[in-house]
Amino acid sequence: MTPAARVQAAIDLLDLIIGAARDGGPAADTLIARYFKERRYAGSRDRRAVRDLVYDAIRRAAERPENGRAAMVGLAREQAELAALFDGSTHGPAPIEEAEPGAVRGDVPAWLAPLFAAPVEQDALLGRAPVDLRVNRLLTDRAQVAPLLPEAVALPGLPDALRLPEGAPVEQSEAWKGGLVEVQDAGSQLIAAACAAEPGMTVIDLCAGAGGKTLALAAAMEGRGNLIAADTIRSRIARLSPRAERARAGFIQTLLLDQGHEARALADLAGQADVVLVDAPCSGTGTWRRNPEARWRLTPARLDRLVAEQARILDFAAPLLAAGGALVYATCALTDREGRDQVDAFLTRHAGWEAERLTLPLGRPHGAGILLTPGHDGTDGFFFARLRRTA
């Protein structure tokens, strides 16, 4: 591909990504992978160059651009070399007209910025994320794994965490293939640690997805006890089985919940759990380092729906706890409505619960919980709180 053709390819891809963000379609990474599957003529250098252009354009535009060309024109107005590739050549983009609109540079959509928790450093939300790993204690420990991954550095305060540079191809390593490490942001590892799961306990991961945190809980439980991974989406839960097999965490049970009728499938577990983790569906505002186009997807109406759903999930999670048990509420969101205020509202709605003070190597106290941010902690952004059932 010529350099100009790469720019046009990036514009075409941005059109797809913008459309998907507007209509609830697939993620940018999925669209990029599909695009190149259908265009075998693009070599690996072409693919990398196009991908970099696409992500540079996504990162610099807070608001969803009108179309792919506007996204790329905005970028080109800041980069003379890129602007020169709008040359009207056969496969390249047409020259930029002086009055042509280009996407405006920004980090956070205007409507959303005031909703962030006050301590959040909004200018650090779009940085580059490293690859964090969790060493699988079911099979090994950090001292044994570190020599297999010479570039990895240990993260202080998190005994199982290693960090590799951004883009490190860890899934090609023998350590990953053998289940010795899982890719998991240090913030997620801290949330699993805040659950304080122990061998022999009954632990429910209520919004388990593909089981990232379930696997961390399994390791903390040393493979002993009842660990139940529940979710409403079958395809997500299905992805847990091969991961659990690779991690030798075969004792995990999975439970498919019926959206809106979750309590039915959970009835036998009422009052039984020592720990329930609610890693709730959320705006994902803490994960823009990895999914920068997520900010083009969020709308005020969607945020309202998420806040209502989080409250509903907390309400059917609460009766699952035994007296003395702990409900850990977490979101990878940095708006107060989804974090601090959500937990405060839960404590107002439910008598017999108290927030526990957590002493952790990262994060800042915020309301009844802890705030982790890319700017302060170098992790994805999270809010989480540990609530104990006292009665």
Ligand SMILES: C[S@@+](CC[C@H](N)C(=O)[O-])C[C@H]1O[C@@H](n2cnc3c(N)ncnc32)[C@H](O)[C@@H]1O
């Ligand atoms: C933030 S993701 C979980 C990520 C996962 N815990 C991990 O560590 O990889 C939230 C999950 O909640 C699930 N979910 C949404 N509504 C739910 C509900 N009513 N009950 C249970 N799970 C739900 C979604 O399908 C999604 O997988």
